[in-house]
Amino acid sequence: MVRRVLLRMKIISVEHEYGKDQKLRKEDVMILKQWTEMQCHLPHVSELHLMFFLHSCYYNIEMAKSAIESFFTIRTHCPEFFKNRNPKSTELVKQMNVGCCVDLPKKTPEGNQILLYKFLDRDVGKFDANEQMKLFDMGIVHCLMQNGTSEGVVVVCDFKGASFAHLLKINVSIVSKVFPYLQQALFIRLKAIHYLNVGLLVDGLMSLVKPFLKSELIDSVHVHNSIETLIQHIPIECLPSDYGGSQPSFKELHEDHCQRLFDFADYFIDEDTYIVDETKRIGKPSNPSEIFGLDGTFKQIEID
Incomplete structure (x- = not known):
């Protein structure tokens, strides 16, 4: 579903992003892609999103993995910000x-x-x-x-x-x-x-x-x-x-x-699927009290 929505939107192309940033290597993006596909609790992550994560982490693959995990997990546990995002509502x-x-x-x-x-x-x-x-x-x-x-x-x-x-x-x-x-x-x-x-x-x-x-x-x-x-x-x-x-x-x-x-309404509506499935997470499922401590400090999520 995510891929179909992205194709309908007027969005930047992956070719454009690769072309403008020589430090953004397709082989690194594919390493991230393979890793996300092995994380059964994660939703599908598009190539463009993977490129954004890698760029934001200054091309560090391990940092990008951590950001991806945090991105989807936080969105799952904070529905007050990340659910019901139809801009026409x-x-x-x-x-x-x-x-x-x-x-x-x-x-x-x-x-x-x-x-x-x-x-x-x-x-x-x-x-x-x-x-x-x-x-x-x-x-x-x-x-x-x-x-x-x-x-x-x-x-x-x-x-x-x-x-x-x-x-x-x-x-x-x-x-x-x-x-x-x-x-x-x-x-x-x-x-x-x-x-x-x-x-x-x-x-x-x-x-x-x-x-x-x-x-x-x-x-x-x-x-x-x-x-x-x-x-x-x-x-x-x-x-x-x-x-x-x-x-x-x-x-x-x-x-x-x-x-x-x-x-971009269709894209934002589809974002409701950008969450983790805790029943498929290897190891102990995450929960808000573990992610956000009593002091409100974010607890970094461990990744494989």
């Missing part, structure tokens, strides 16, 4: 107008893809943190499937319009699952996170996020109260016009992004 359509993460057209000089999240509706009652995290991940996955790999990913979160009430909805339980997934499972190279227009939320935000950041990423988290310090890291020409940049306005990017998600 009433709830997700509503949430797209509450907050949205778009991929910006122009990459940084280093070749990093920029993802910009922005609050669109200040009404706390409409804000659903789980659904927002779901849309955030869907945006990242869609960007990869349509554009292919990039040197890395830089995330900018614009907190203009957010309040302490919003922050209270992004609780420890959510962060303890999302950040391990972003850093250890999702097939991207997360290079930096920039928080913009944080204001008085800065202390609460950092105390919430910092415990779950890998040590090598802590120094790559930046807080900005104005665009002036953000553009010291990201060239202003990469930003939307309403941020002073030369790209289309966020409104235009948002409308285009939503339409592209709608066009």
Whole structure:
């Protein structure tokens, strides 16, 4: 089913990815393919996805195996983020107008893809943190499937319009699952996170996020109260016009992004199958209490 869905979508080709990245070797991808086929608990993993995993792990096969295992296992045990992802559903359509993460057209000089999240509706009652995290991940996955790999990913979160009430909805339980997934499972190279227009939320935000950041990423988290310090890291020409940049306005990017998600509905619906079958796992089945410790710290899953 996964292969058929991929063929129907307008996605990047494996030939294009091999052609643009000489370090990405087909023989290494085939080693991963053979390994996944021997893991009875894993679903089918497409060649394109295997390429993404290998690229995100800097071509290290053993690291890629660990990421693959973590990716599917975390998705299985976090249905609040990874189930019911039809972008045309009433709830997700509503949430797209509450907050949205778009991929910006122009990459940084280093070749990093920029993802910009922005609050669109200040009404706390409409804000659903789980659904927002779901849309955030869907945006990242869609960007990869349509554009292919990039040197890395830089995330900018614009907190203009957010309040302490919003922050209270992004609780420890959510962060303890999302950040391990972003850093250890999702097939991207997360290079930096920039928080913009944080204001008085800065202390609460950092105390919430910092415990779950890998040590090598802590120094790559930046807080900005104005665009002036953000553009010291990201060239202003990469930003939307309403941020002073030369790209289309966020409104235009948002409308285009939503339409592209709608066009990928079949892919996101099929993602419900991207889970492990614990009854077929060799050894002891995994469970949430073992994967996420009492302190919320992700426990690395052992692989053969």
